[in-house]
Amino acid sequence: MRRLAVSHAFHSHLMEPMLAEFTTVLEGLTFGSAQLPVVSNLTGEVSDCGSVEYWVRHVREAVRFADSLSTVAGMGVTALLELGPDGVLSAMADDTVAVSALRDGRDEAESFTAALGRLHAVGVELDWAGVFAGRGAKLVDLPTYAFEHQEFWLRSSAGTGDAAGLGQSATGHPLLTAVVTVPDSDTVVLTGRLSVQTHPWLAEHRVGDGVVVPGAALVELAVHAGDEIGAGSVVELTIEAPLVLPEQGAVVLRVTVDGSTHAVSIYSRPADGDDSWTRHAHGTLGTDLPALAVDLAVWPPAGAEQLDVDGLYDVLADAGLGYGPVFQGVRAAWRAGDEVFAEVELPDGTAVTGFGLHPALFDAALHAIALGDLVEATATGPMLPFNWSGVSLHATGASTVRVRLAQAGTDAVSLAITDTAGAPVLSVESLVLRPLESARLSTVQ
Incomplete structure (x- = not known):
């Protein structure tokens, strides 16, 4: 206001x-x-x-x-x-x-x-x-090619089979569809299969020329995996390598959780490749952490100055971050001192069932960082999530949220997400961002 x-x-x-x-x-x-x-x-x-x-x-x-x-x-x-x-x-x-x-x-x-x-x-x-009165404009026919498409790819659903029939247990999660326990150990393994054909909304998250699974999605996977052992909060999660999806084909996901140490790791490999796995993230899970002490019941926050968000996604595209409609969730934003507040929502019809917090909504909550200069930008590549600390999911099923971002260091922010009544949905004590060198996208598959 x-x-x-x-x-x-x-x-x-x-x-x-x-x-x-x-x-x-x-x-x-x-x-x-x-x-x-x-x-x-x-x-x-x-x-x-x-x-x-x-x-x-x-x-x-x-x-x-x-x-x-x-x-x-x-x-x-x-x-x-x-x-x-x-x-x-x-x-x-x-x-x-x-x-x-x-x-x-x-x-x-x-x-x-x-x-x-x-x-x-x-x-x-x-x-x-x-x-167009007085401008000399006239109607023209649109060209046919490039506006007319005829596709022949067979489209499968996000699910890839009956988990129970394969000796596994179904999870109900859209990305991690099955879970198994390792005998004589405290290890739990969750599995899934990702592609831009089975999960087309992931194709709307691009870094440079590559389709990259959002870092927020990896955190959401860790939270879901923690629920299997009763430790659904993330004490810390470090993203080691981007998870890049091919334009054709798929990758296989593995998330492992140790019930004794609460250690979690996220791996992938090409679905049609050898058994060579890439570890994308590792960290530690914990029991529920307290929500950040942020009150967003009064909205917009008193004394906050409204920000112009119309050109936000053009600015992000110029920085190498390409977002499709499902990820372009920032609807309005305000600033008060070193804090940025934003209204974020998913497009109508976006399914949220099975997710703790839909990764596109979670990722969009971070886009307002660019409106407040909360982290120091670099010239070496787009800024992406690197290290998450103190992540707690407090409620599920949100499609429209209020967001508060604040500085937590020169390259880090804290994050509080609530529903439209101000009730906590998700909180992050610290998110450190790092520039991603574009060369890494071509070497990680």
Whole structure:
């Protein structure tokens, strides 16, 4: 939220000294009839707005913005266009597609054109003849090739067979589908098989030219593995090598957990290769750790300055981090001192069943790091998660969350994730990030 630079506290008792003079001015005006329905922030309902009394009350009484949003939603309105100098109101219309026509410090024509594009993208029917009037624009046929695809790949489901029929136990997890216990030991082994064909959403997470399983996904795997031994928190997890998926083919996953030492390791190998395994992460699990002492029930946080998130994913792409729609979850962000707050959500229809916290949502919660300069960027490669400490999952099934990021050192952040009521979902005491050299992606498979 941003403080307004105004001379009077509008919509409050502090306006009372000017009401008499304001009434006199209004009495000299002629009010016309509205040509479109007007939902008033004074009443929260469709109003005439054509009287002196109305505007005197409007400048003095409280703003019923939430009631107005409920009214337009009841009228079947699915998208809103904010006509103002910035996107102040759009950020507060959480459950409605709200687009700002203008942005502070940006070219007005470009901002308004971008707003029209966003409205069109969410299904609003535009008067294109009016949009392009006077510009000499005309309709052209789209080329056929590159826009028409005919695929012949056989698509399998994420599951690859009956675990019980193979002497294993099913886990219900989308990435680790089976678990076995090693006789005469405390070791538990979880298995899975990943590919961009069976898990196409993973193809939307690219580092350079490679499809890389997010570091957040590896942490989520460790948490799930810990649940098998009653130690579902991550004391520490170090990512040693990126887990790169081939464009065709698959990799086999193995996650091992020692019930005595709580040691955890994550391995993979090519599904059609030899029995040569790469260890991608190792660490230690523990029992539930306490949640970080962060209260996000008041939202946005008091005194926080709203940040512009429109160009966030272009900035990340320029840094070598390519995110598809399922990973582009940051919807709004604010900053207060050395803290960054963000609203993050998954696209409608994204399945979260089986995950403690969906890896795309978890990963997107980290994207707001780029908005606050919370870690020192380097010129050697994109910054990726390296070492996680104190990770606790407090609730499952979230698809929309609130996030608080804070500095925990020159190259580390702490992370608190809550649901939309402020109840804890996941917390991380420290996440250290390191630059990834692009050459490593070509050598790790």
